[in-house]
Amino acid sequence: MTPGAPEPDYIQLLTPGGERTEDSTYSLDVTPEELRGLYRDMALTRRFDEEAIALQRQGELGLWPSSYGQEAAQIGSARALGSDDYVFPSYREHGVAWCRGIDPATLLAVFRGVHNGSRPPKKANFHPYTLVIGAQTLHATGYAMGVAKDSADSAVVAYFGDGAISQGDVAESFTFAAVHNAPIVFFCQNNQWAISAPTQTQTRVPLYQRAQGYGFPGVRVDGNDVLACLAVTKWALEQARSGQGPTLIEAYTYRMGAHTTSDDATRYRGDEEVEYWRHRDPLTRLATHLTAQGWADRAYLDTVVQEGEQLARRIRESVRAMPDPDPSALFENVYADGHALVDEERAQFTAYQASFTDAEGA
Structure with missing residues (x-):
């Protein structure tokens, strides 16, 4: 969405101004404590992300794909997951990894070249990052088909970006998931840019409508609204666990930073567009709601900032202490x-x- 364009048709429970709205299909009851927890998750994920960028700029990492601006989509969807659900990420799901209890420092080992990739703790139910665009959706669909055959009371979530939805692997995943009624949620973070290719060069219709051609539901949600992402993902997971098959969620968000630290986003998008989305920042939105309701004050927000600085310091020390591989x-x-x-x-x-x-x- 560019400045001046009409507001897209999507599910929204928290406006950019921090006002709460309701939706009859995707209702959500959340306590002030849970809201503060969501804010903390997003803030700490962003601080970790900022530290990773700094480490790369200082030569400590070879590359880093930032999730700046996509925190609501990741935290909201991840907090909807059950402990037995399984996640197949791409390479930018730092907030999802955080919610699955994975130490952020372990995510940096691959980008530092310490190893070629390793499986996170088994209890996290989190597949290793996948750098091949869209390939993880095939793995996720196969896993979900196995879950269905085992009659397990769990579901699978596959994360990917708007660029990946143009890949054949994703189309094949949709086909197999639909035909086999697999308990899977396809979570597409539409951050508007597949490196330098805008979404409009890849589709003539909203991405969530792709699901119609495969025979399962698609929903578009405000990806900068953590509450809407939480509510819609909860609904989709319940559909999957109850035998209703797959769902495609398009989280309509924005990539505030570059595609990776090797990308110069100023070469293909203007400052006006970035500034427009900056006013729709997911963290600011929830902070505004919390303070307006009297559920958080400056002291609480400052405490989260301090916790973020402690996390960043620990991450930096952990990365520099990583041994060089043989x-x-x-x-x-x-x-x-x-x-x-x-x-x-x-x-x-x-x-x-x-x-x-x-x-x-x-």
């Missing part, structure tokens, strides 16, 4: 039982590395 480890796990050619390449690489050591010793 360079020869890149040859591991290529084949399950080893391979003669890989062994030969490892030996050549080891000898090459040793030549530098010999030269230094001489």
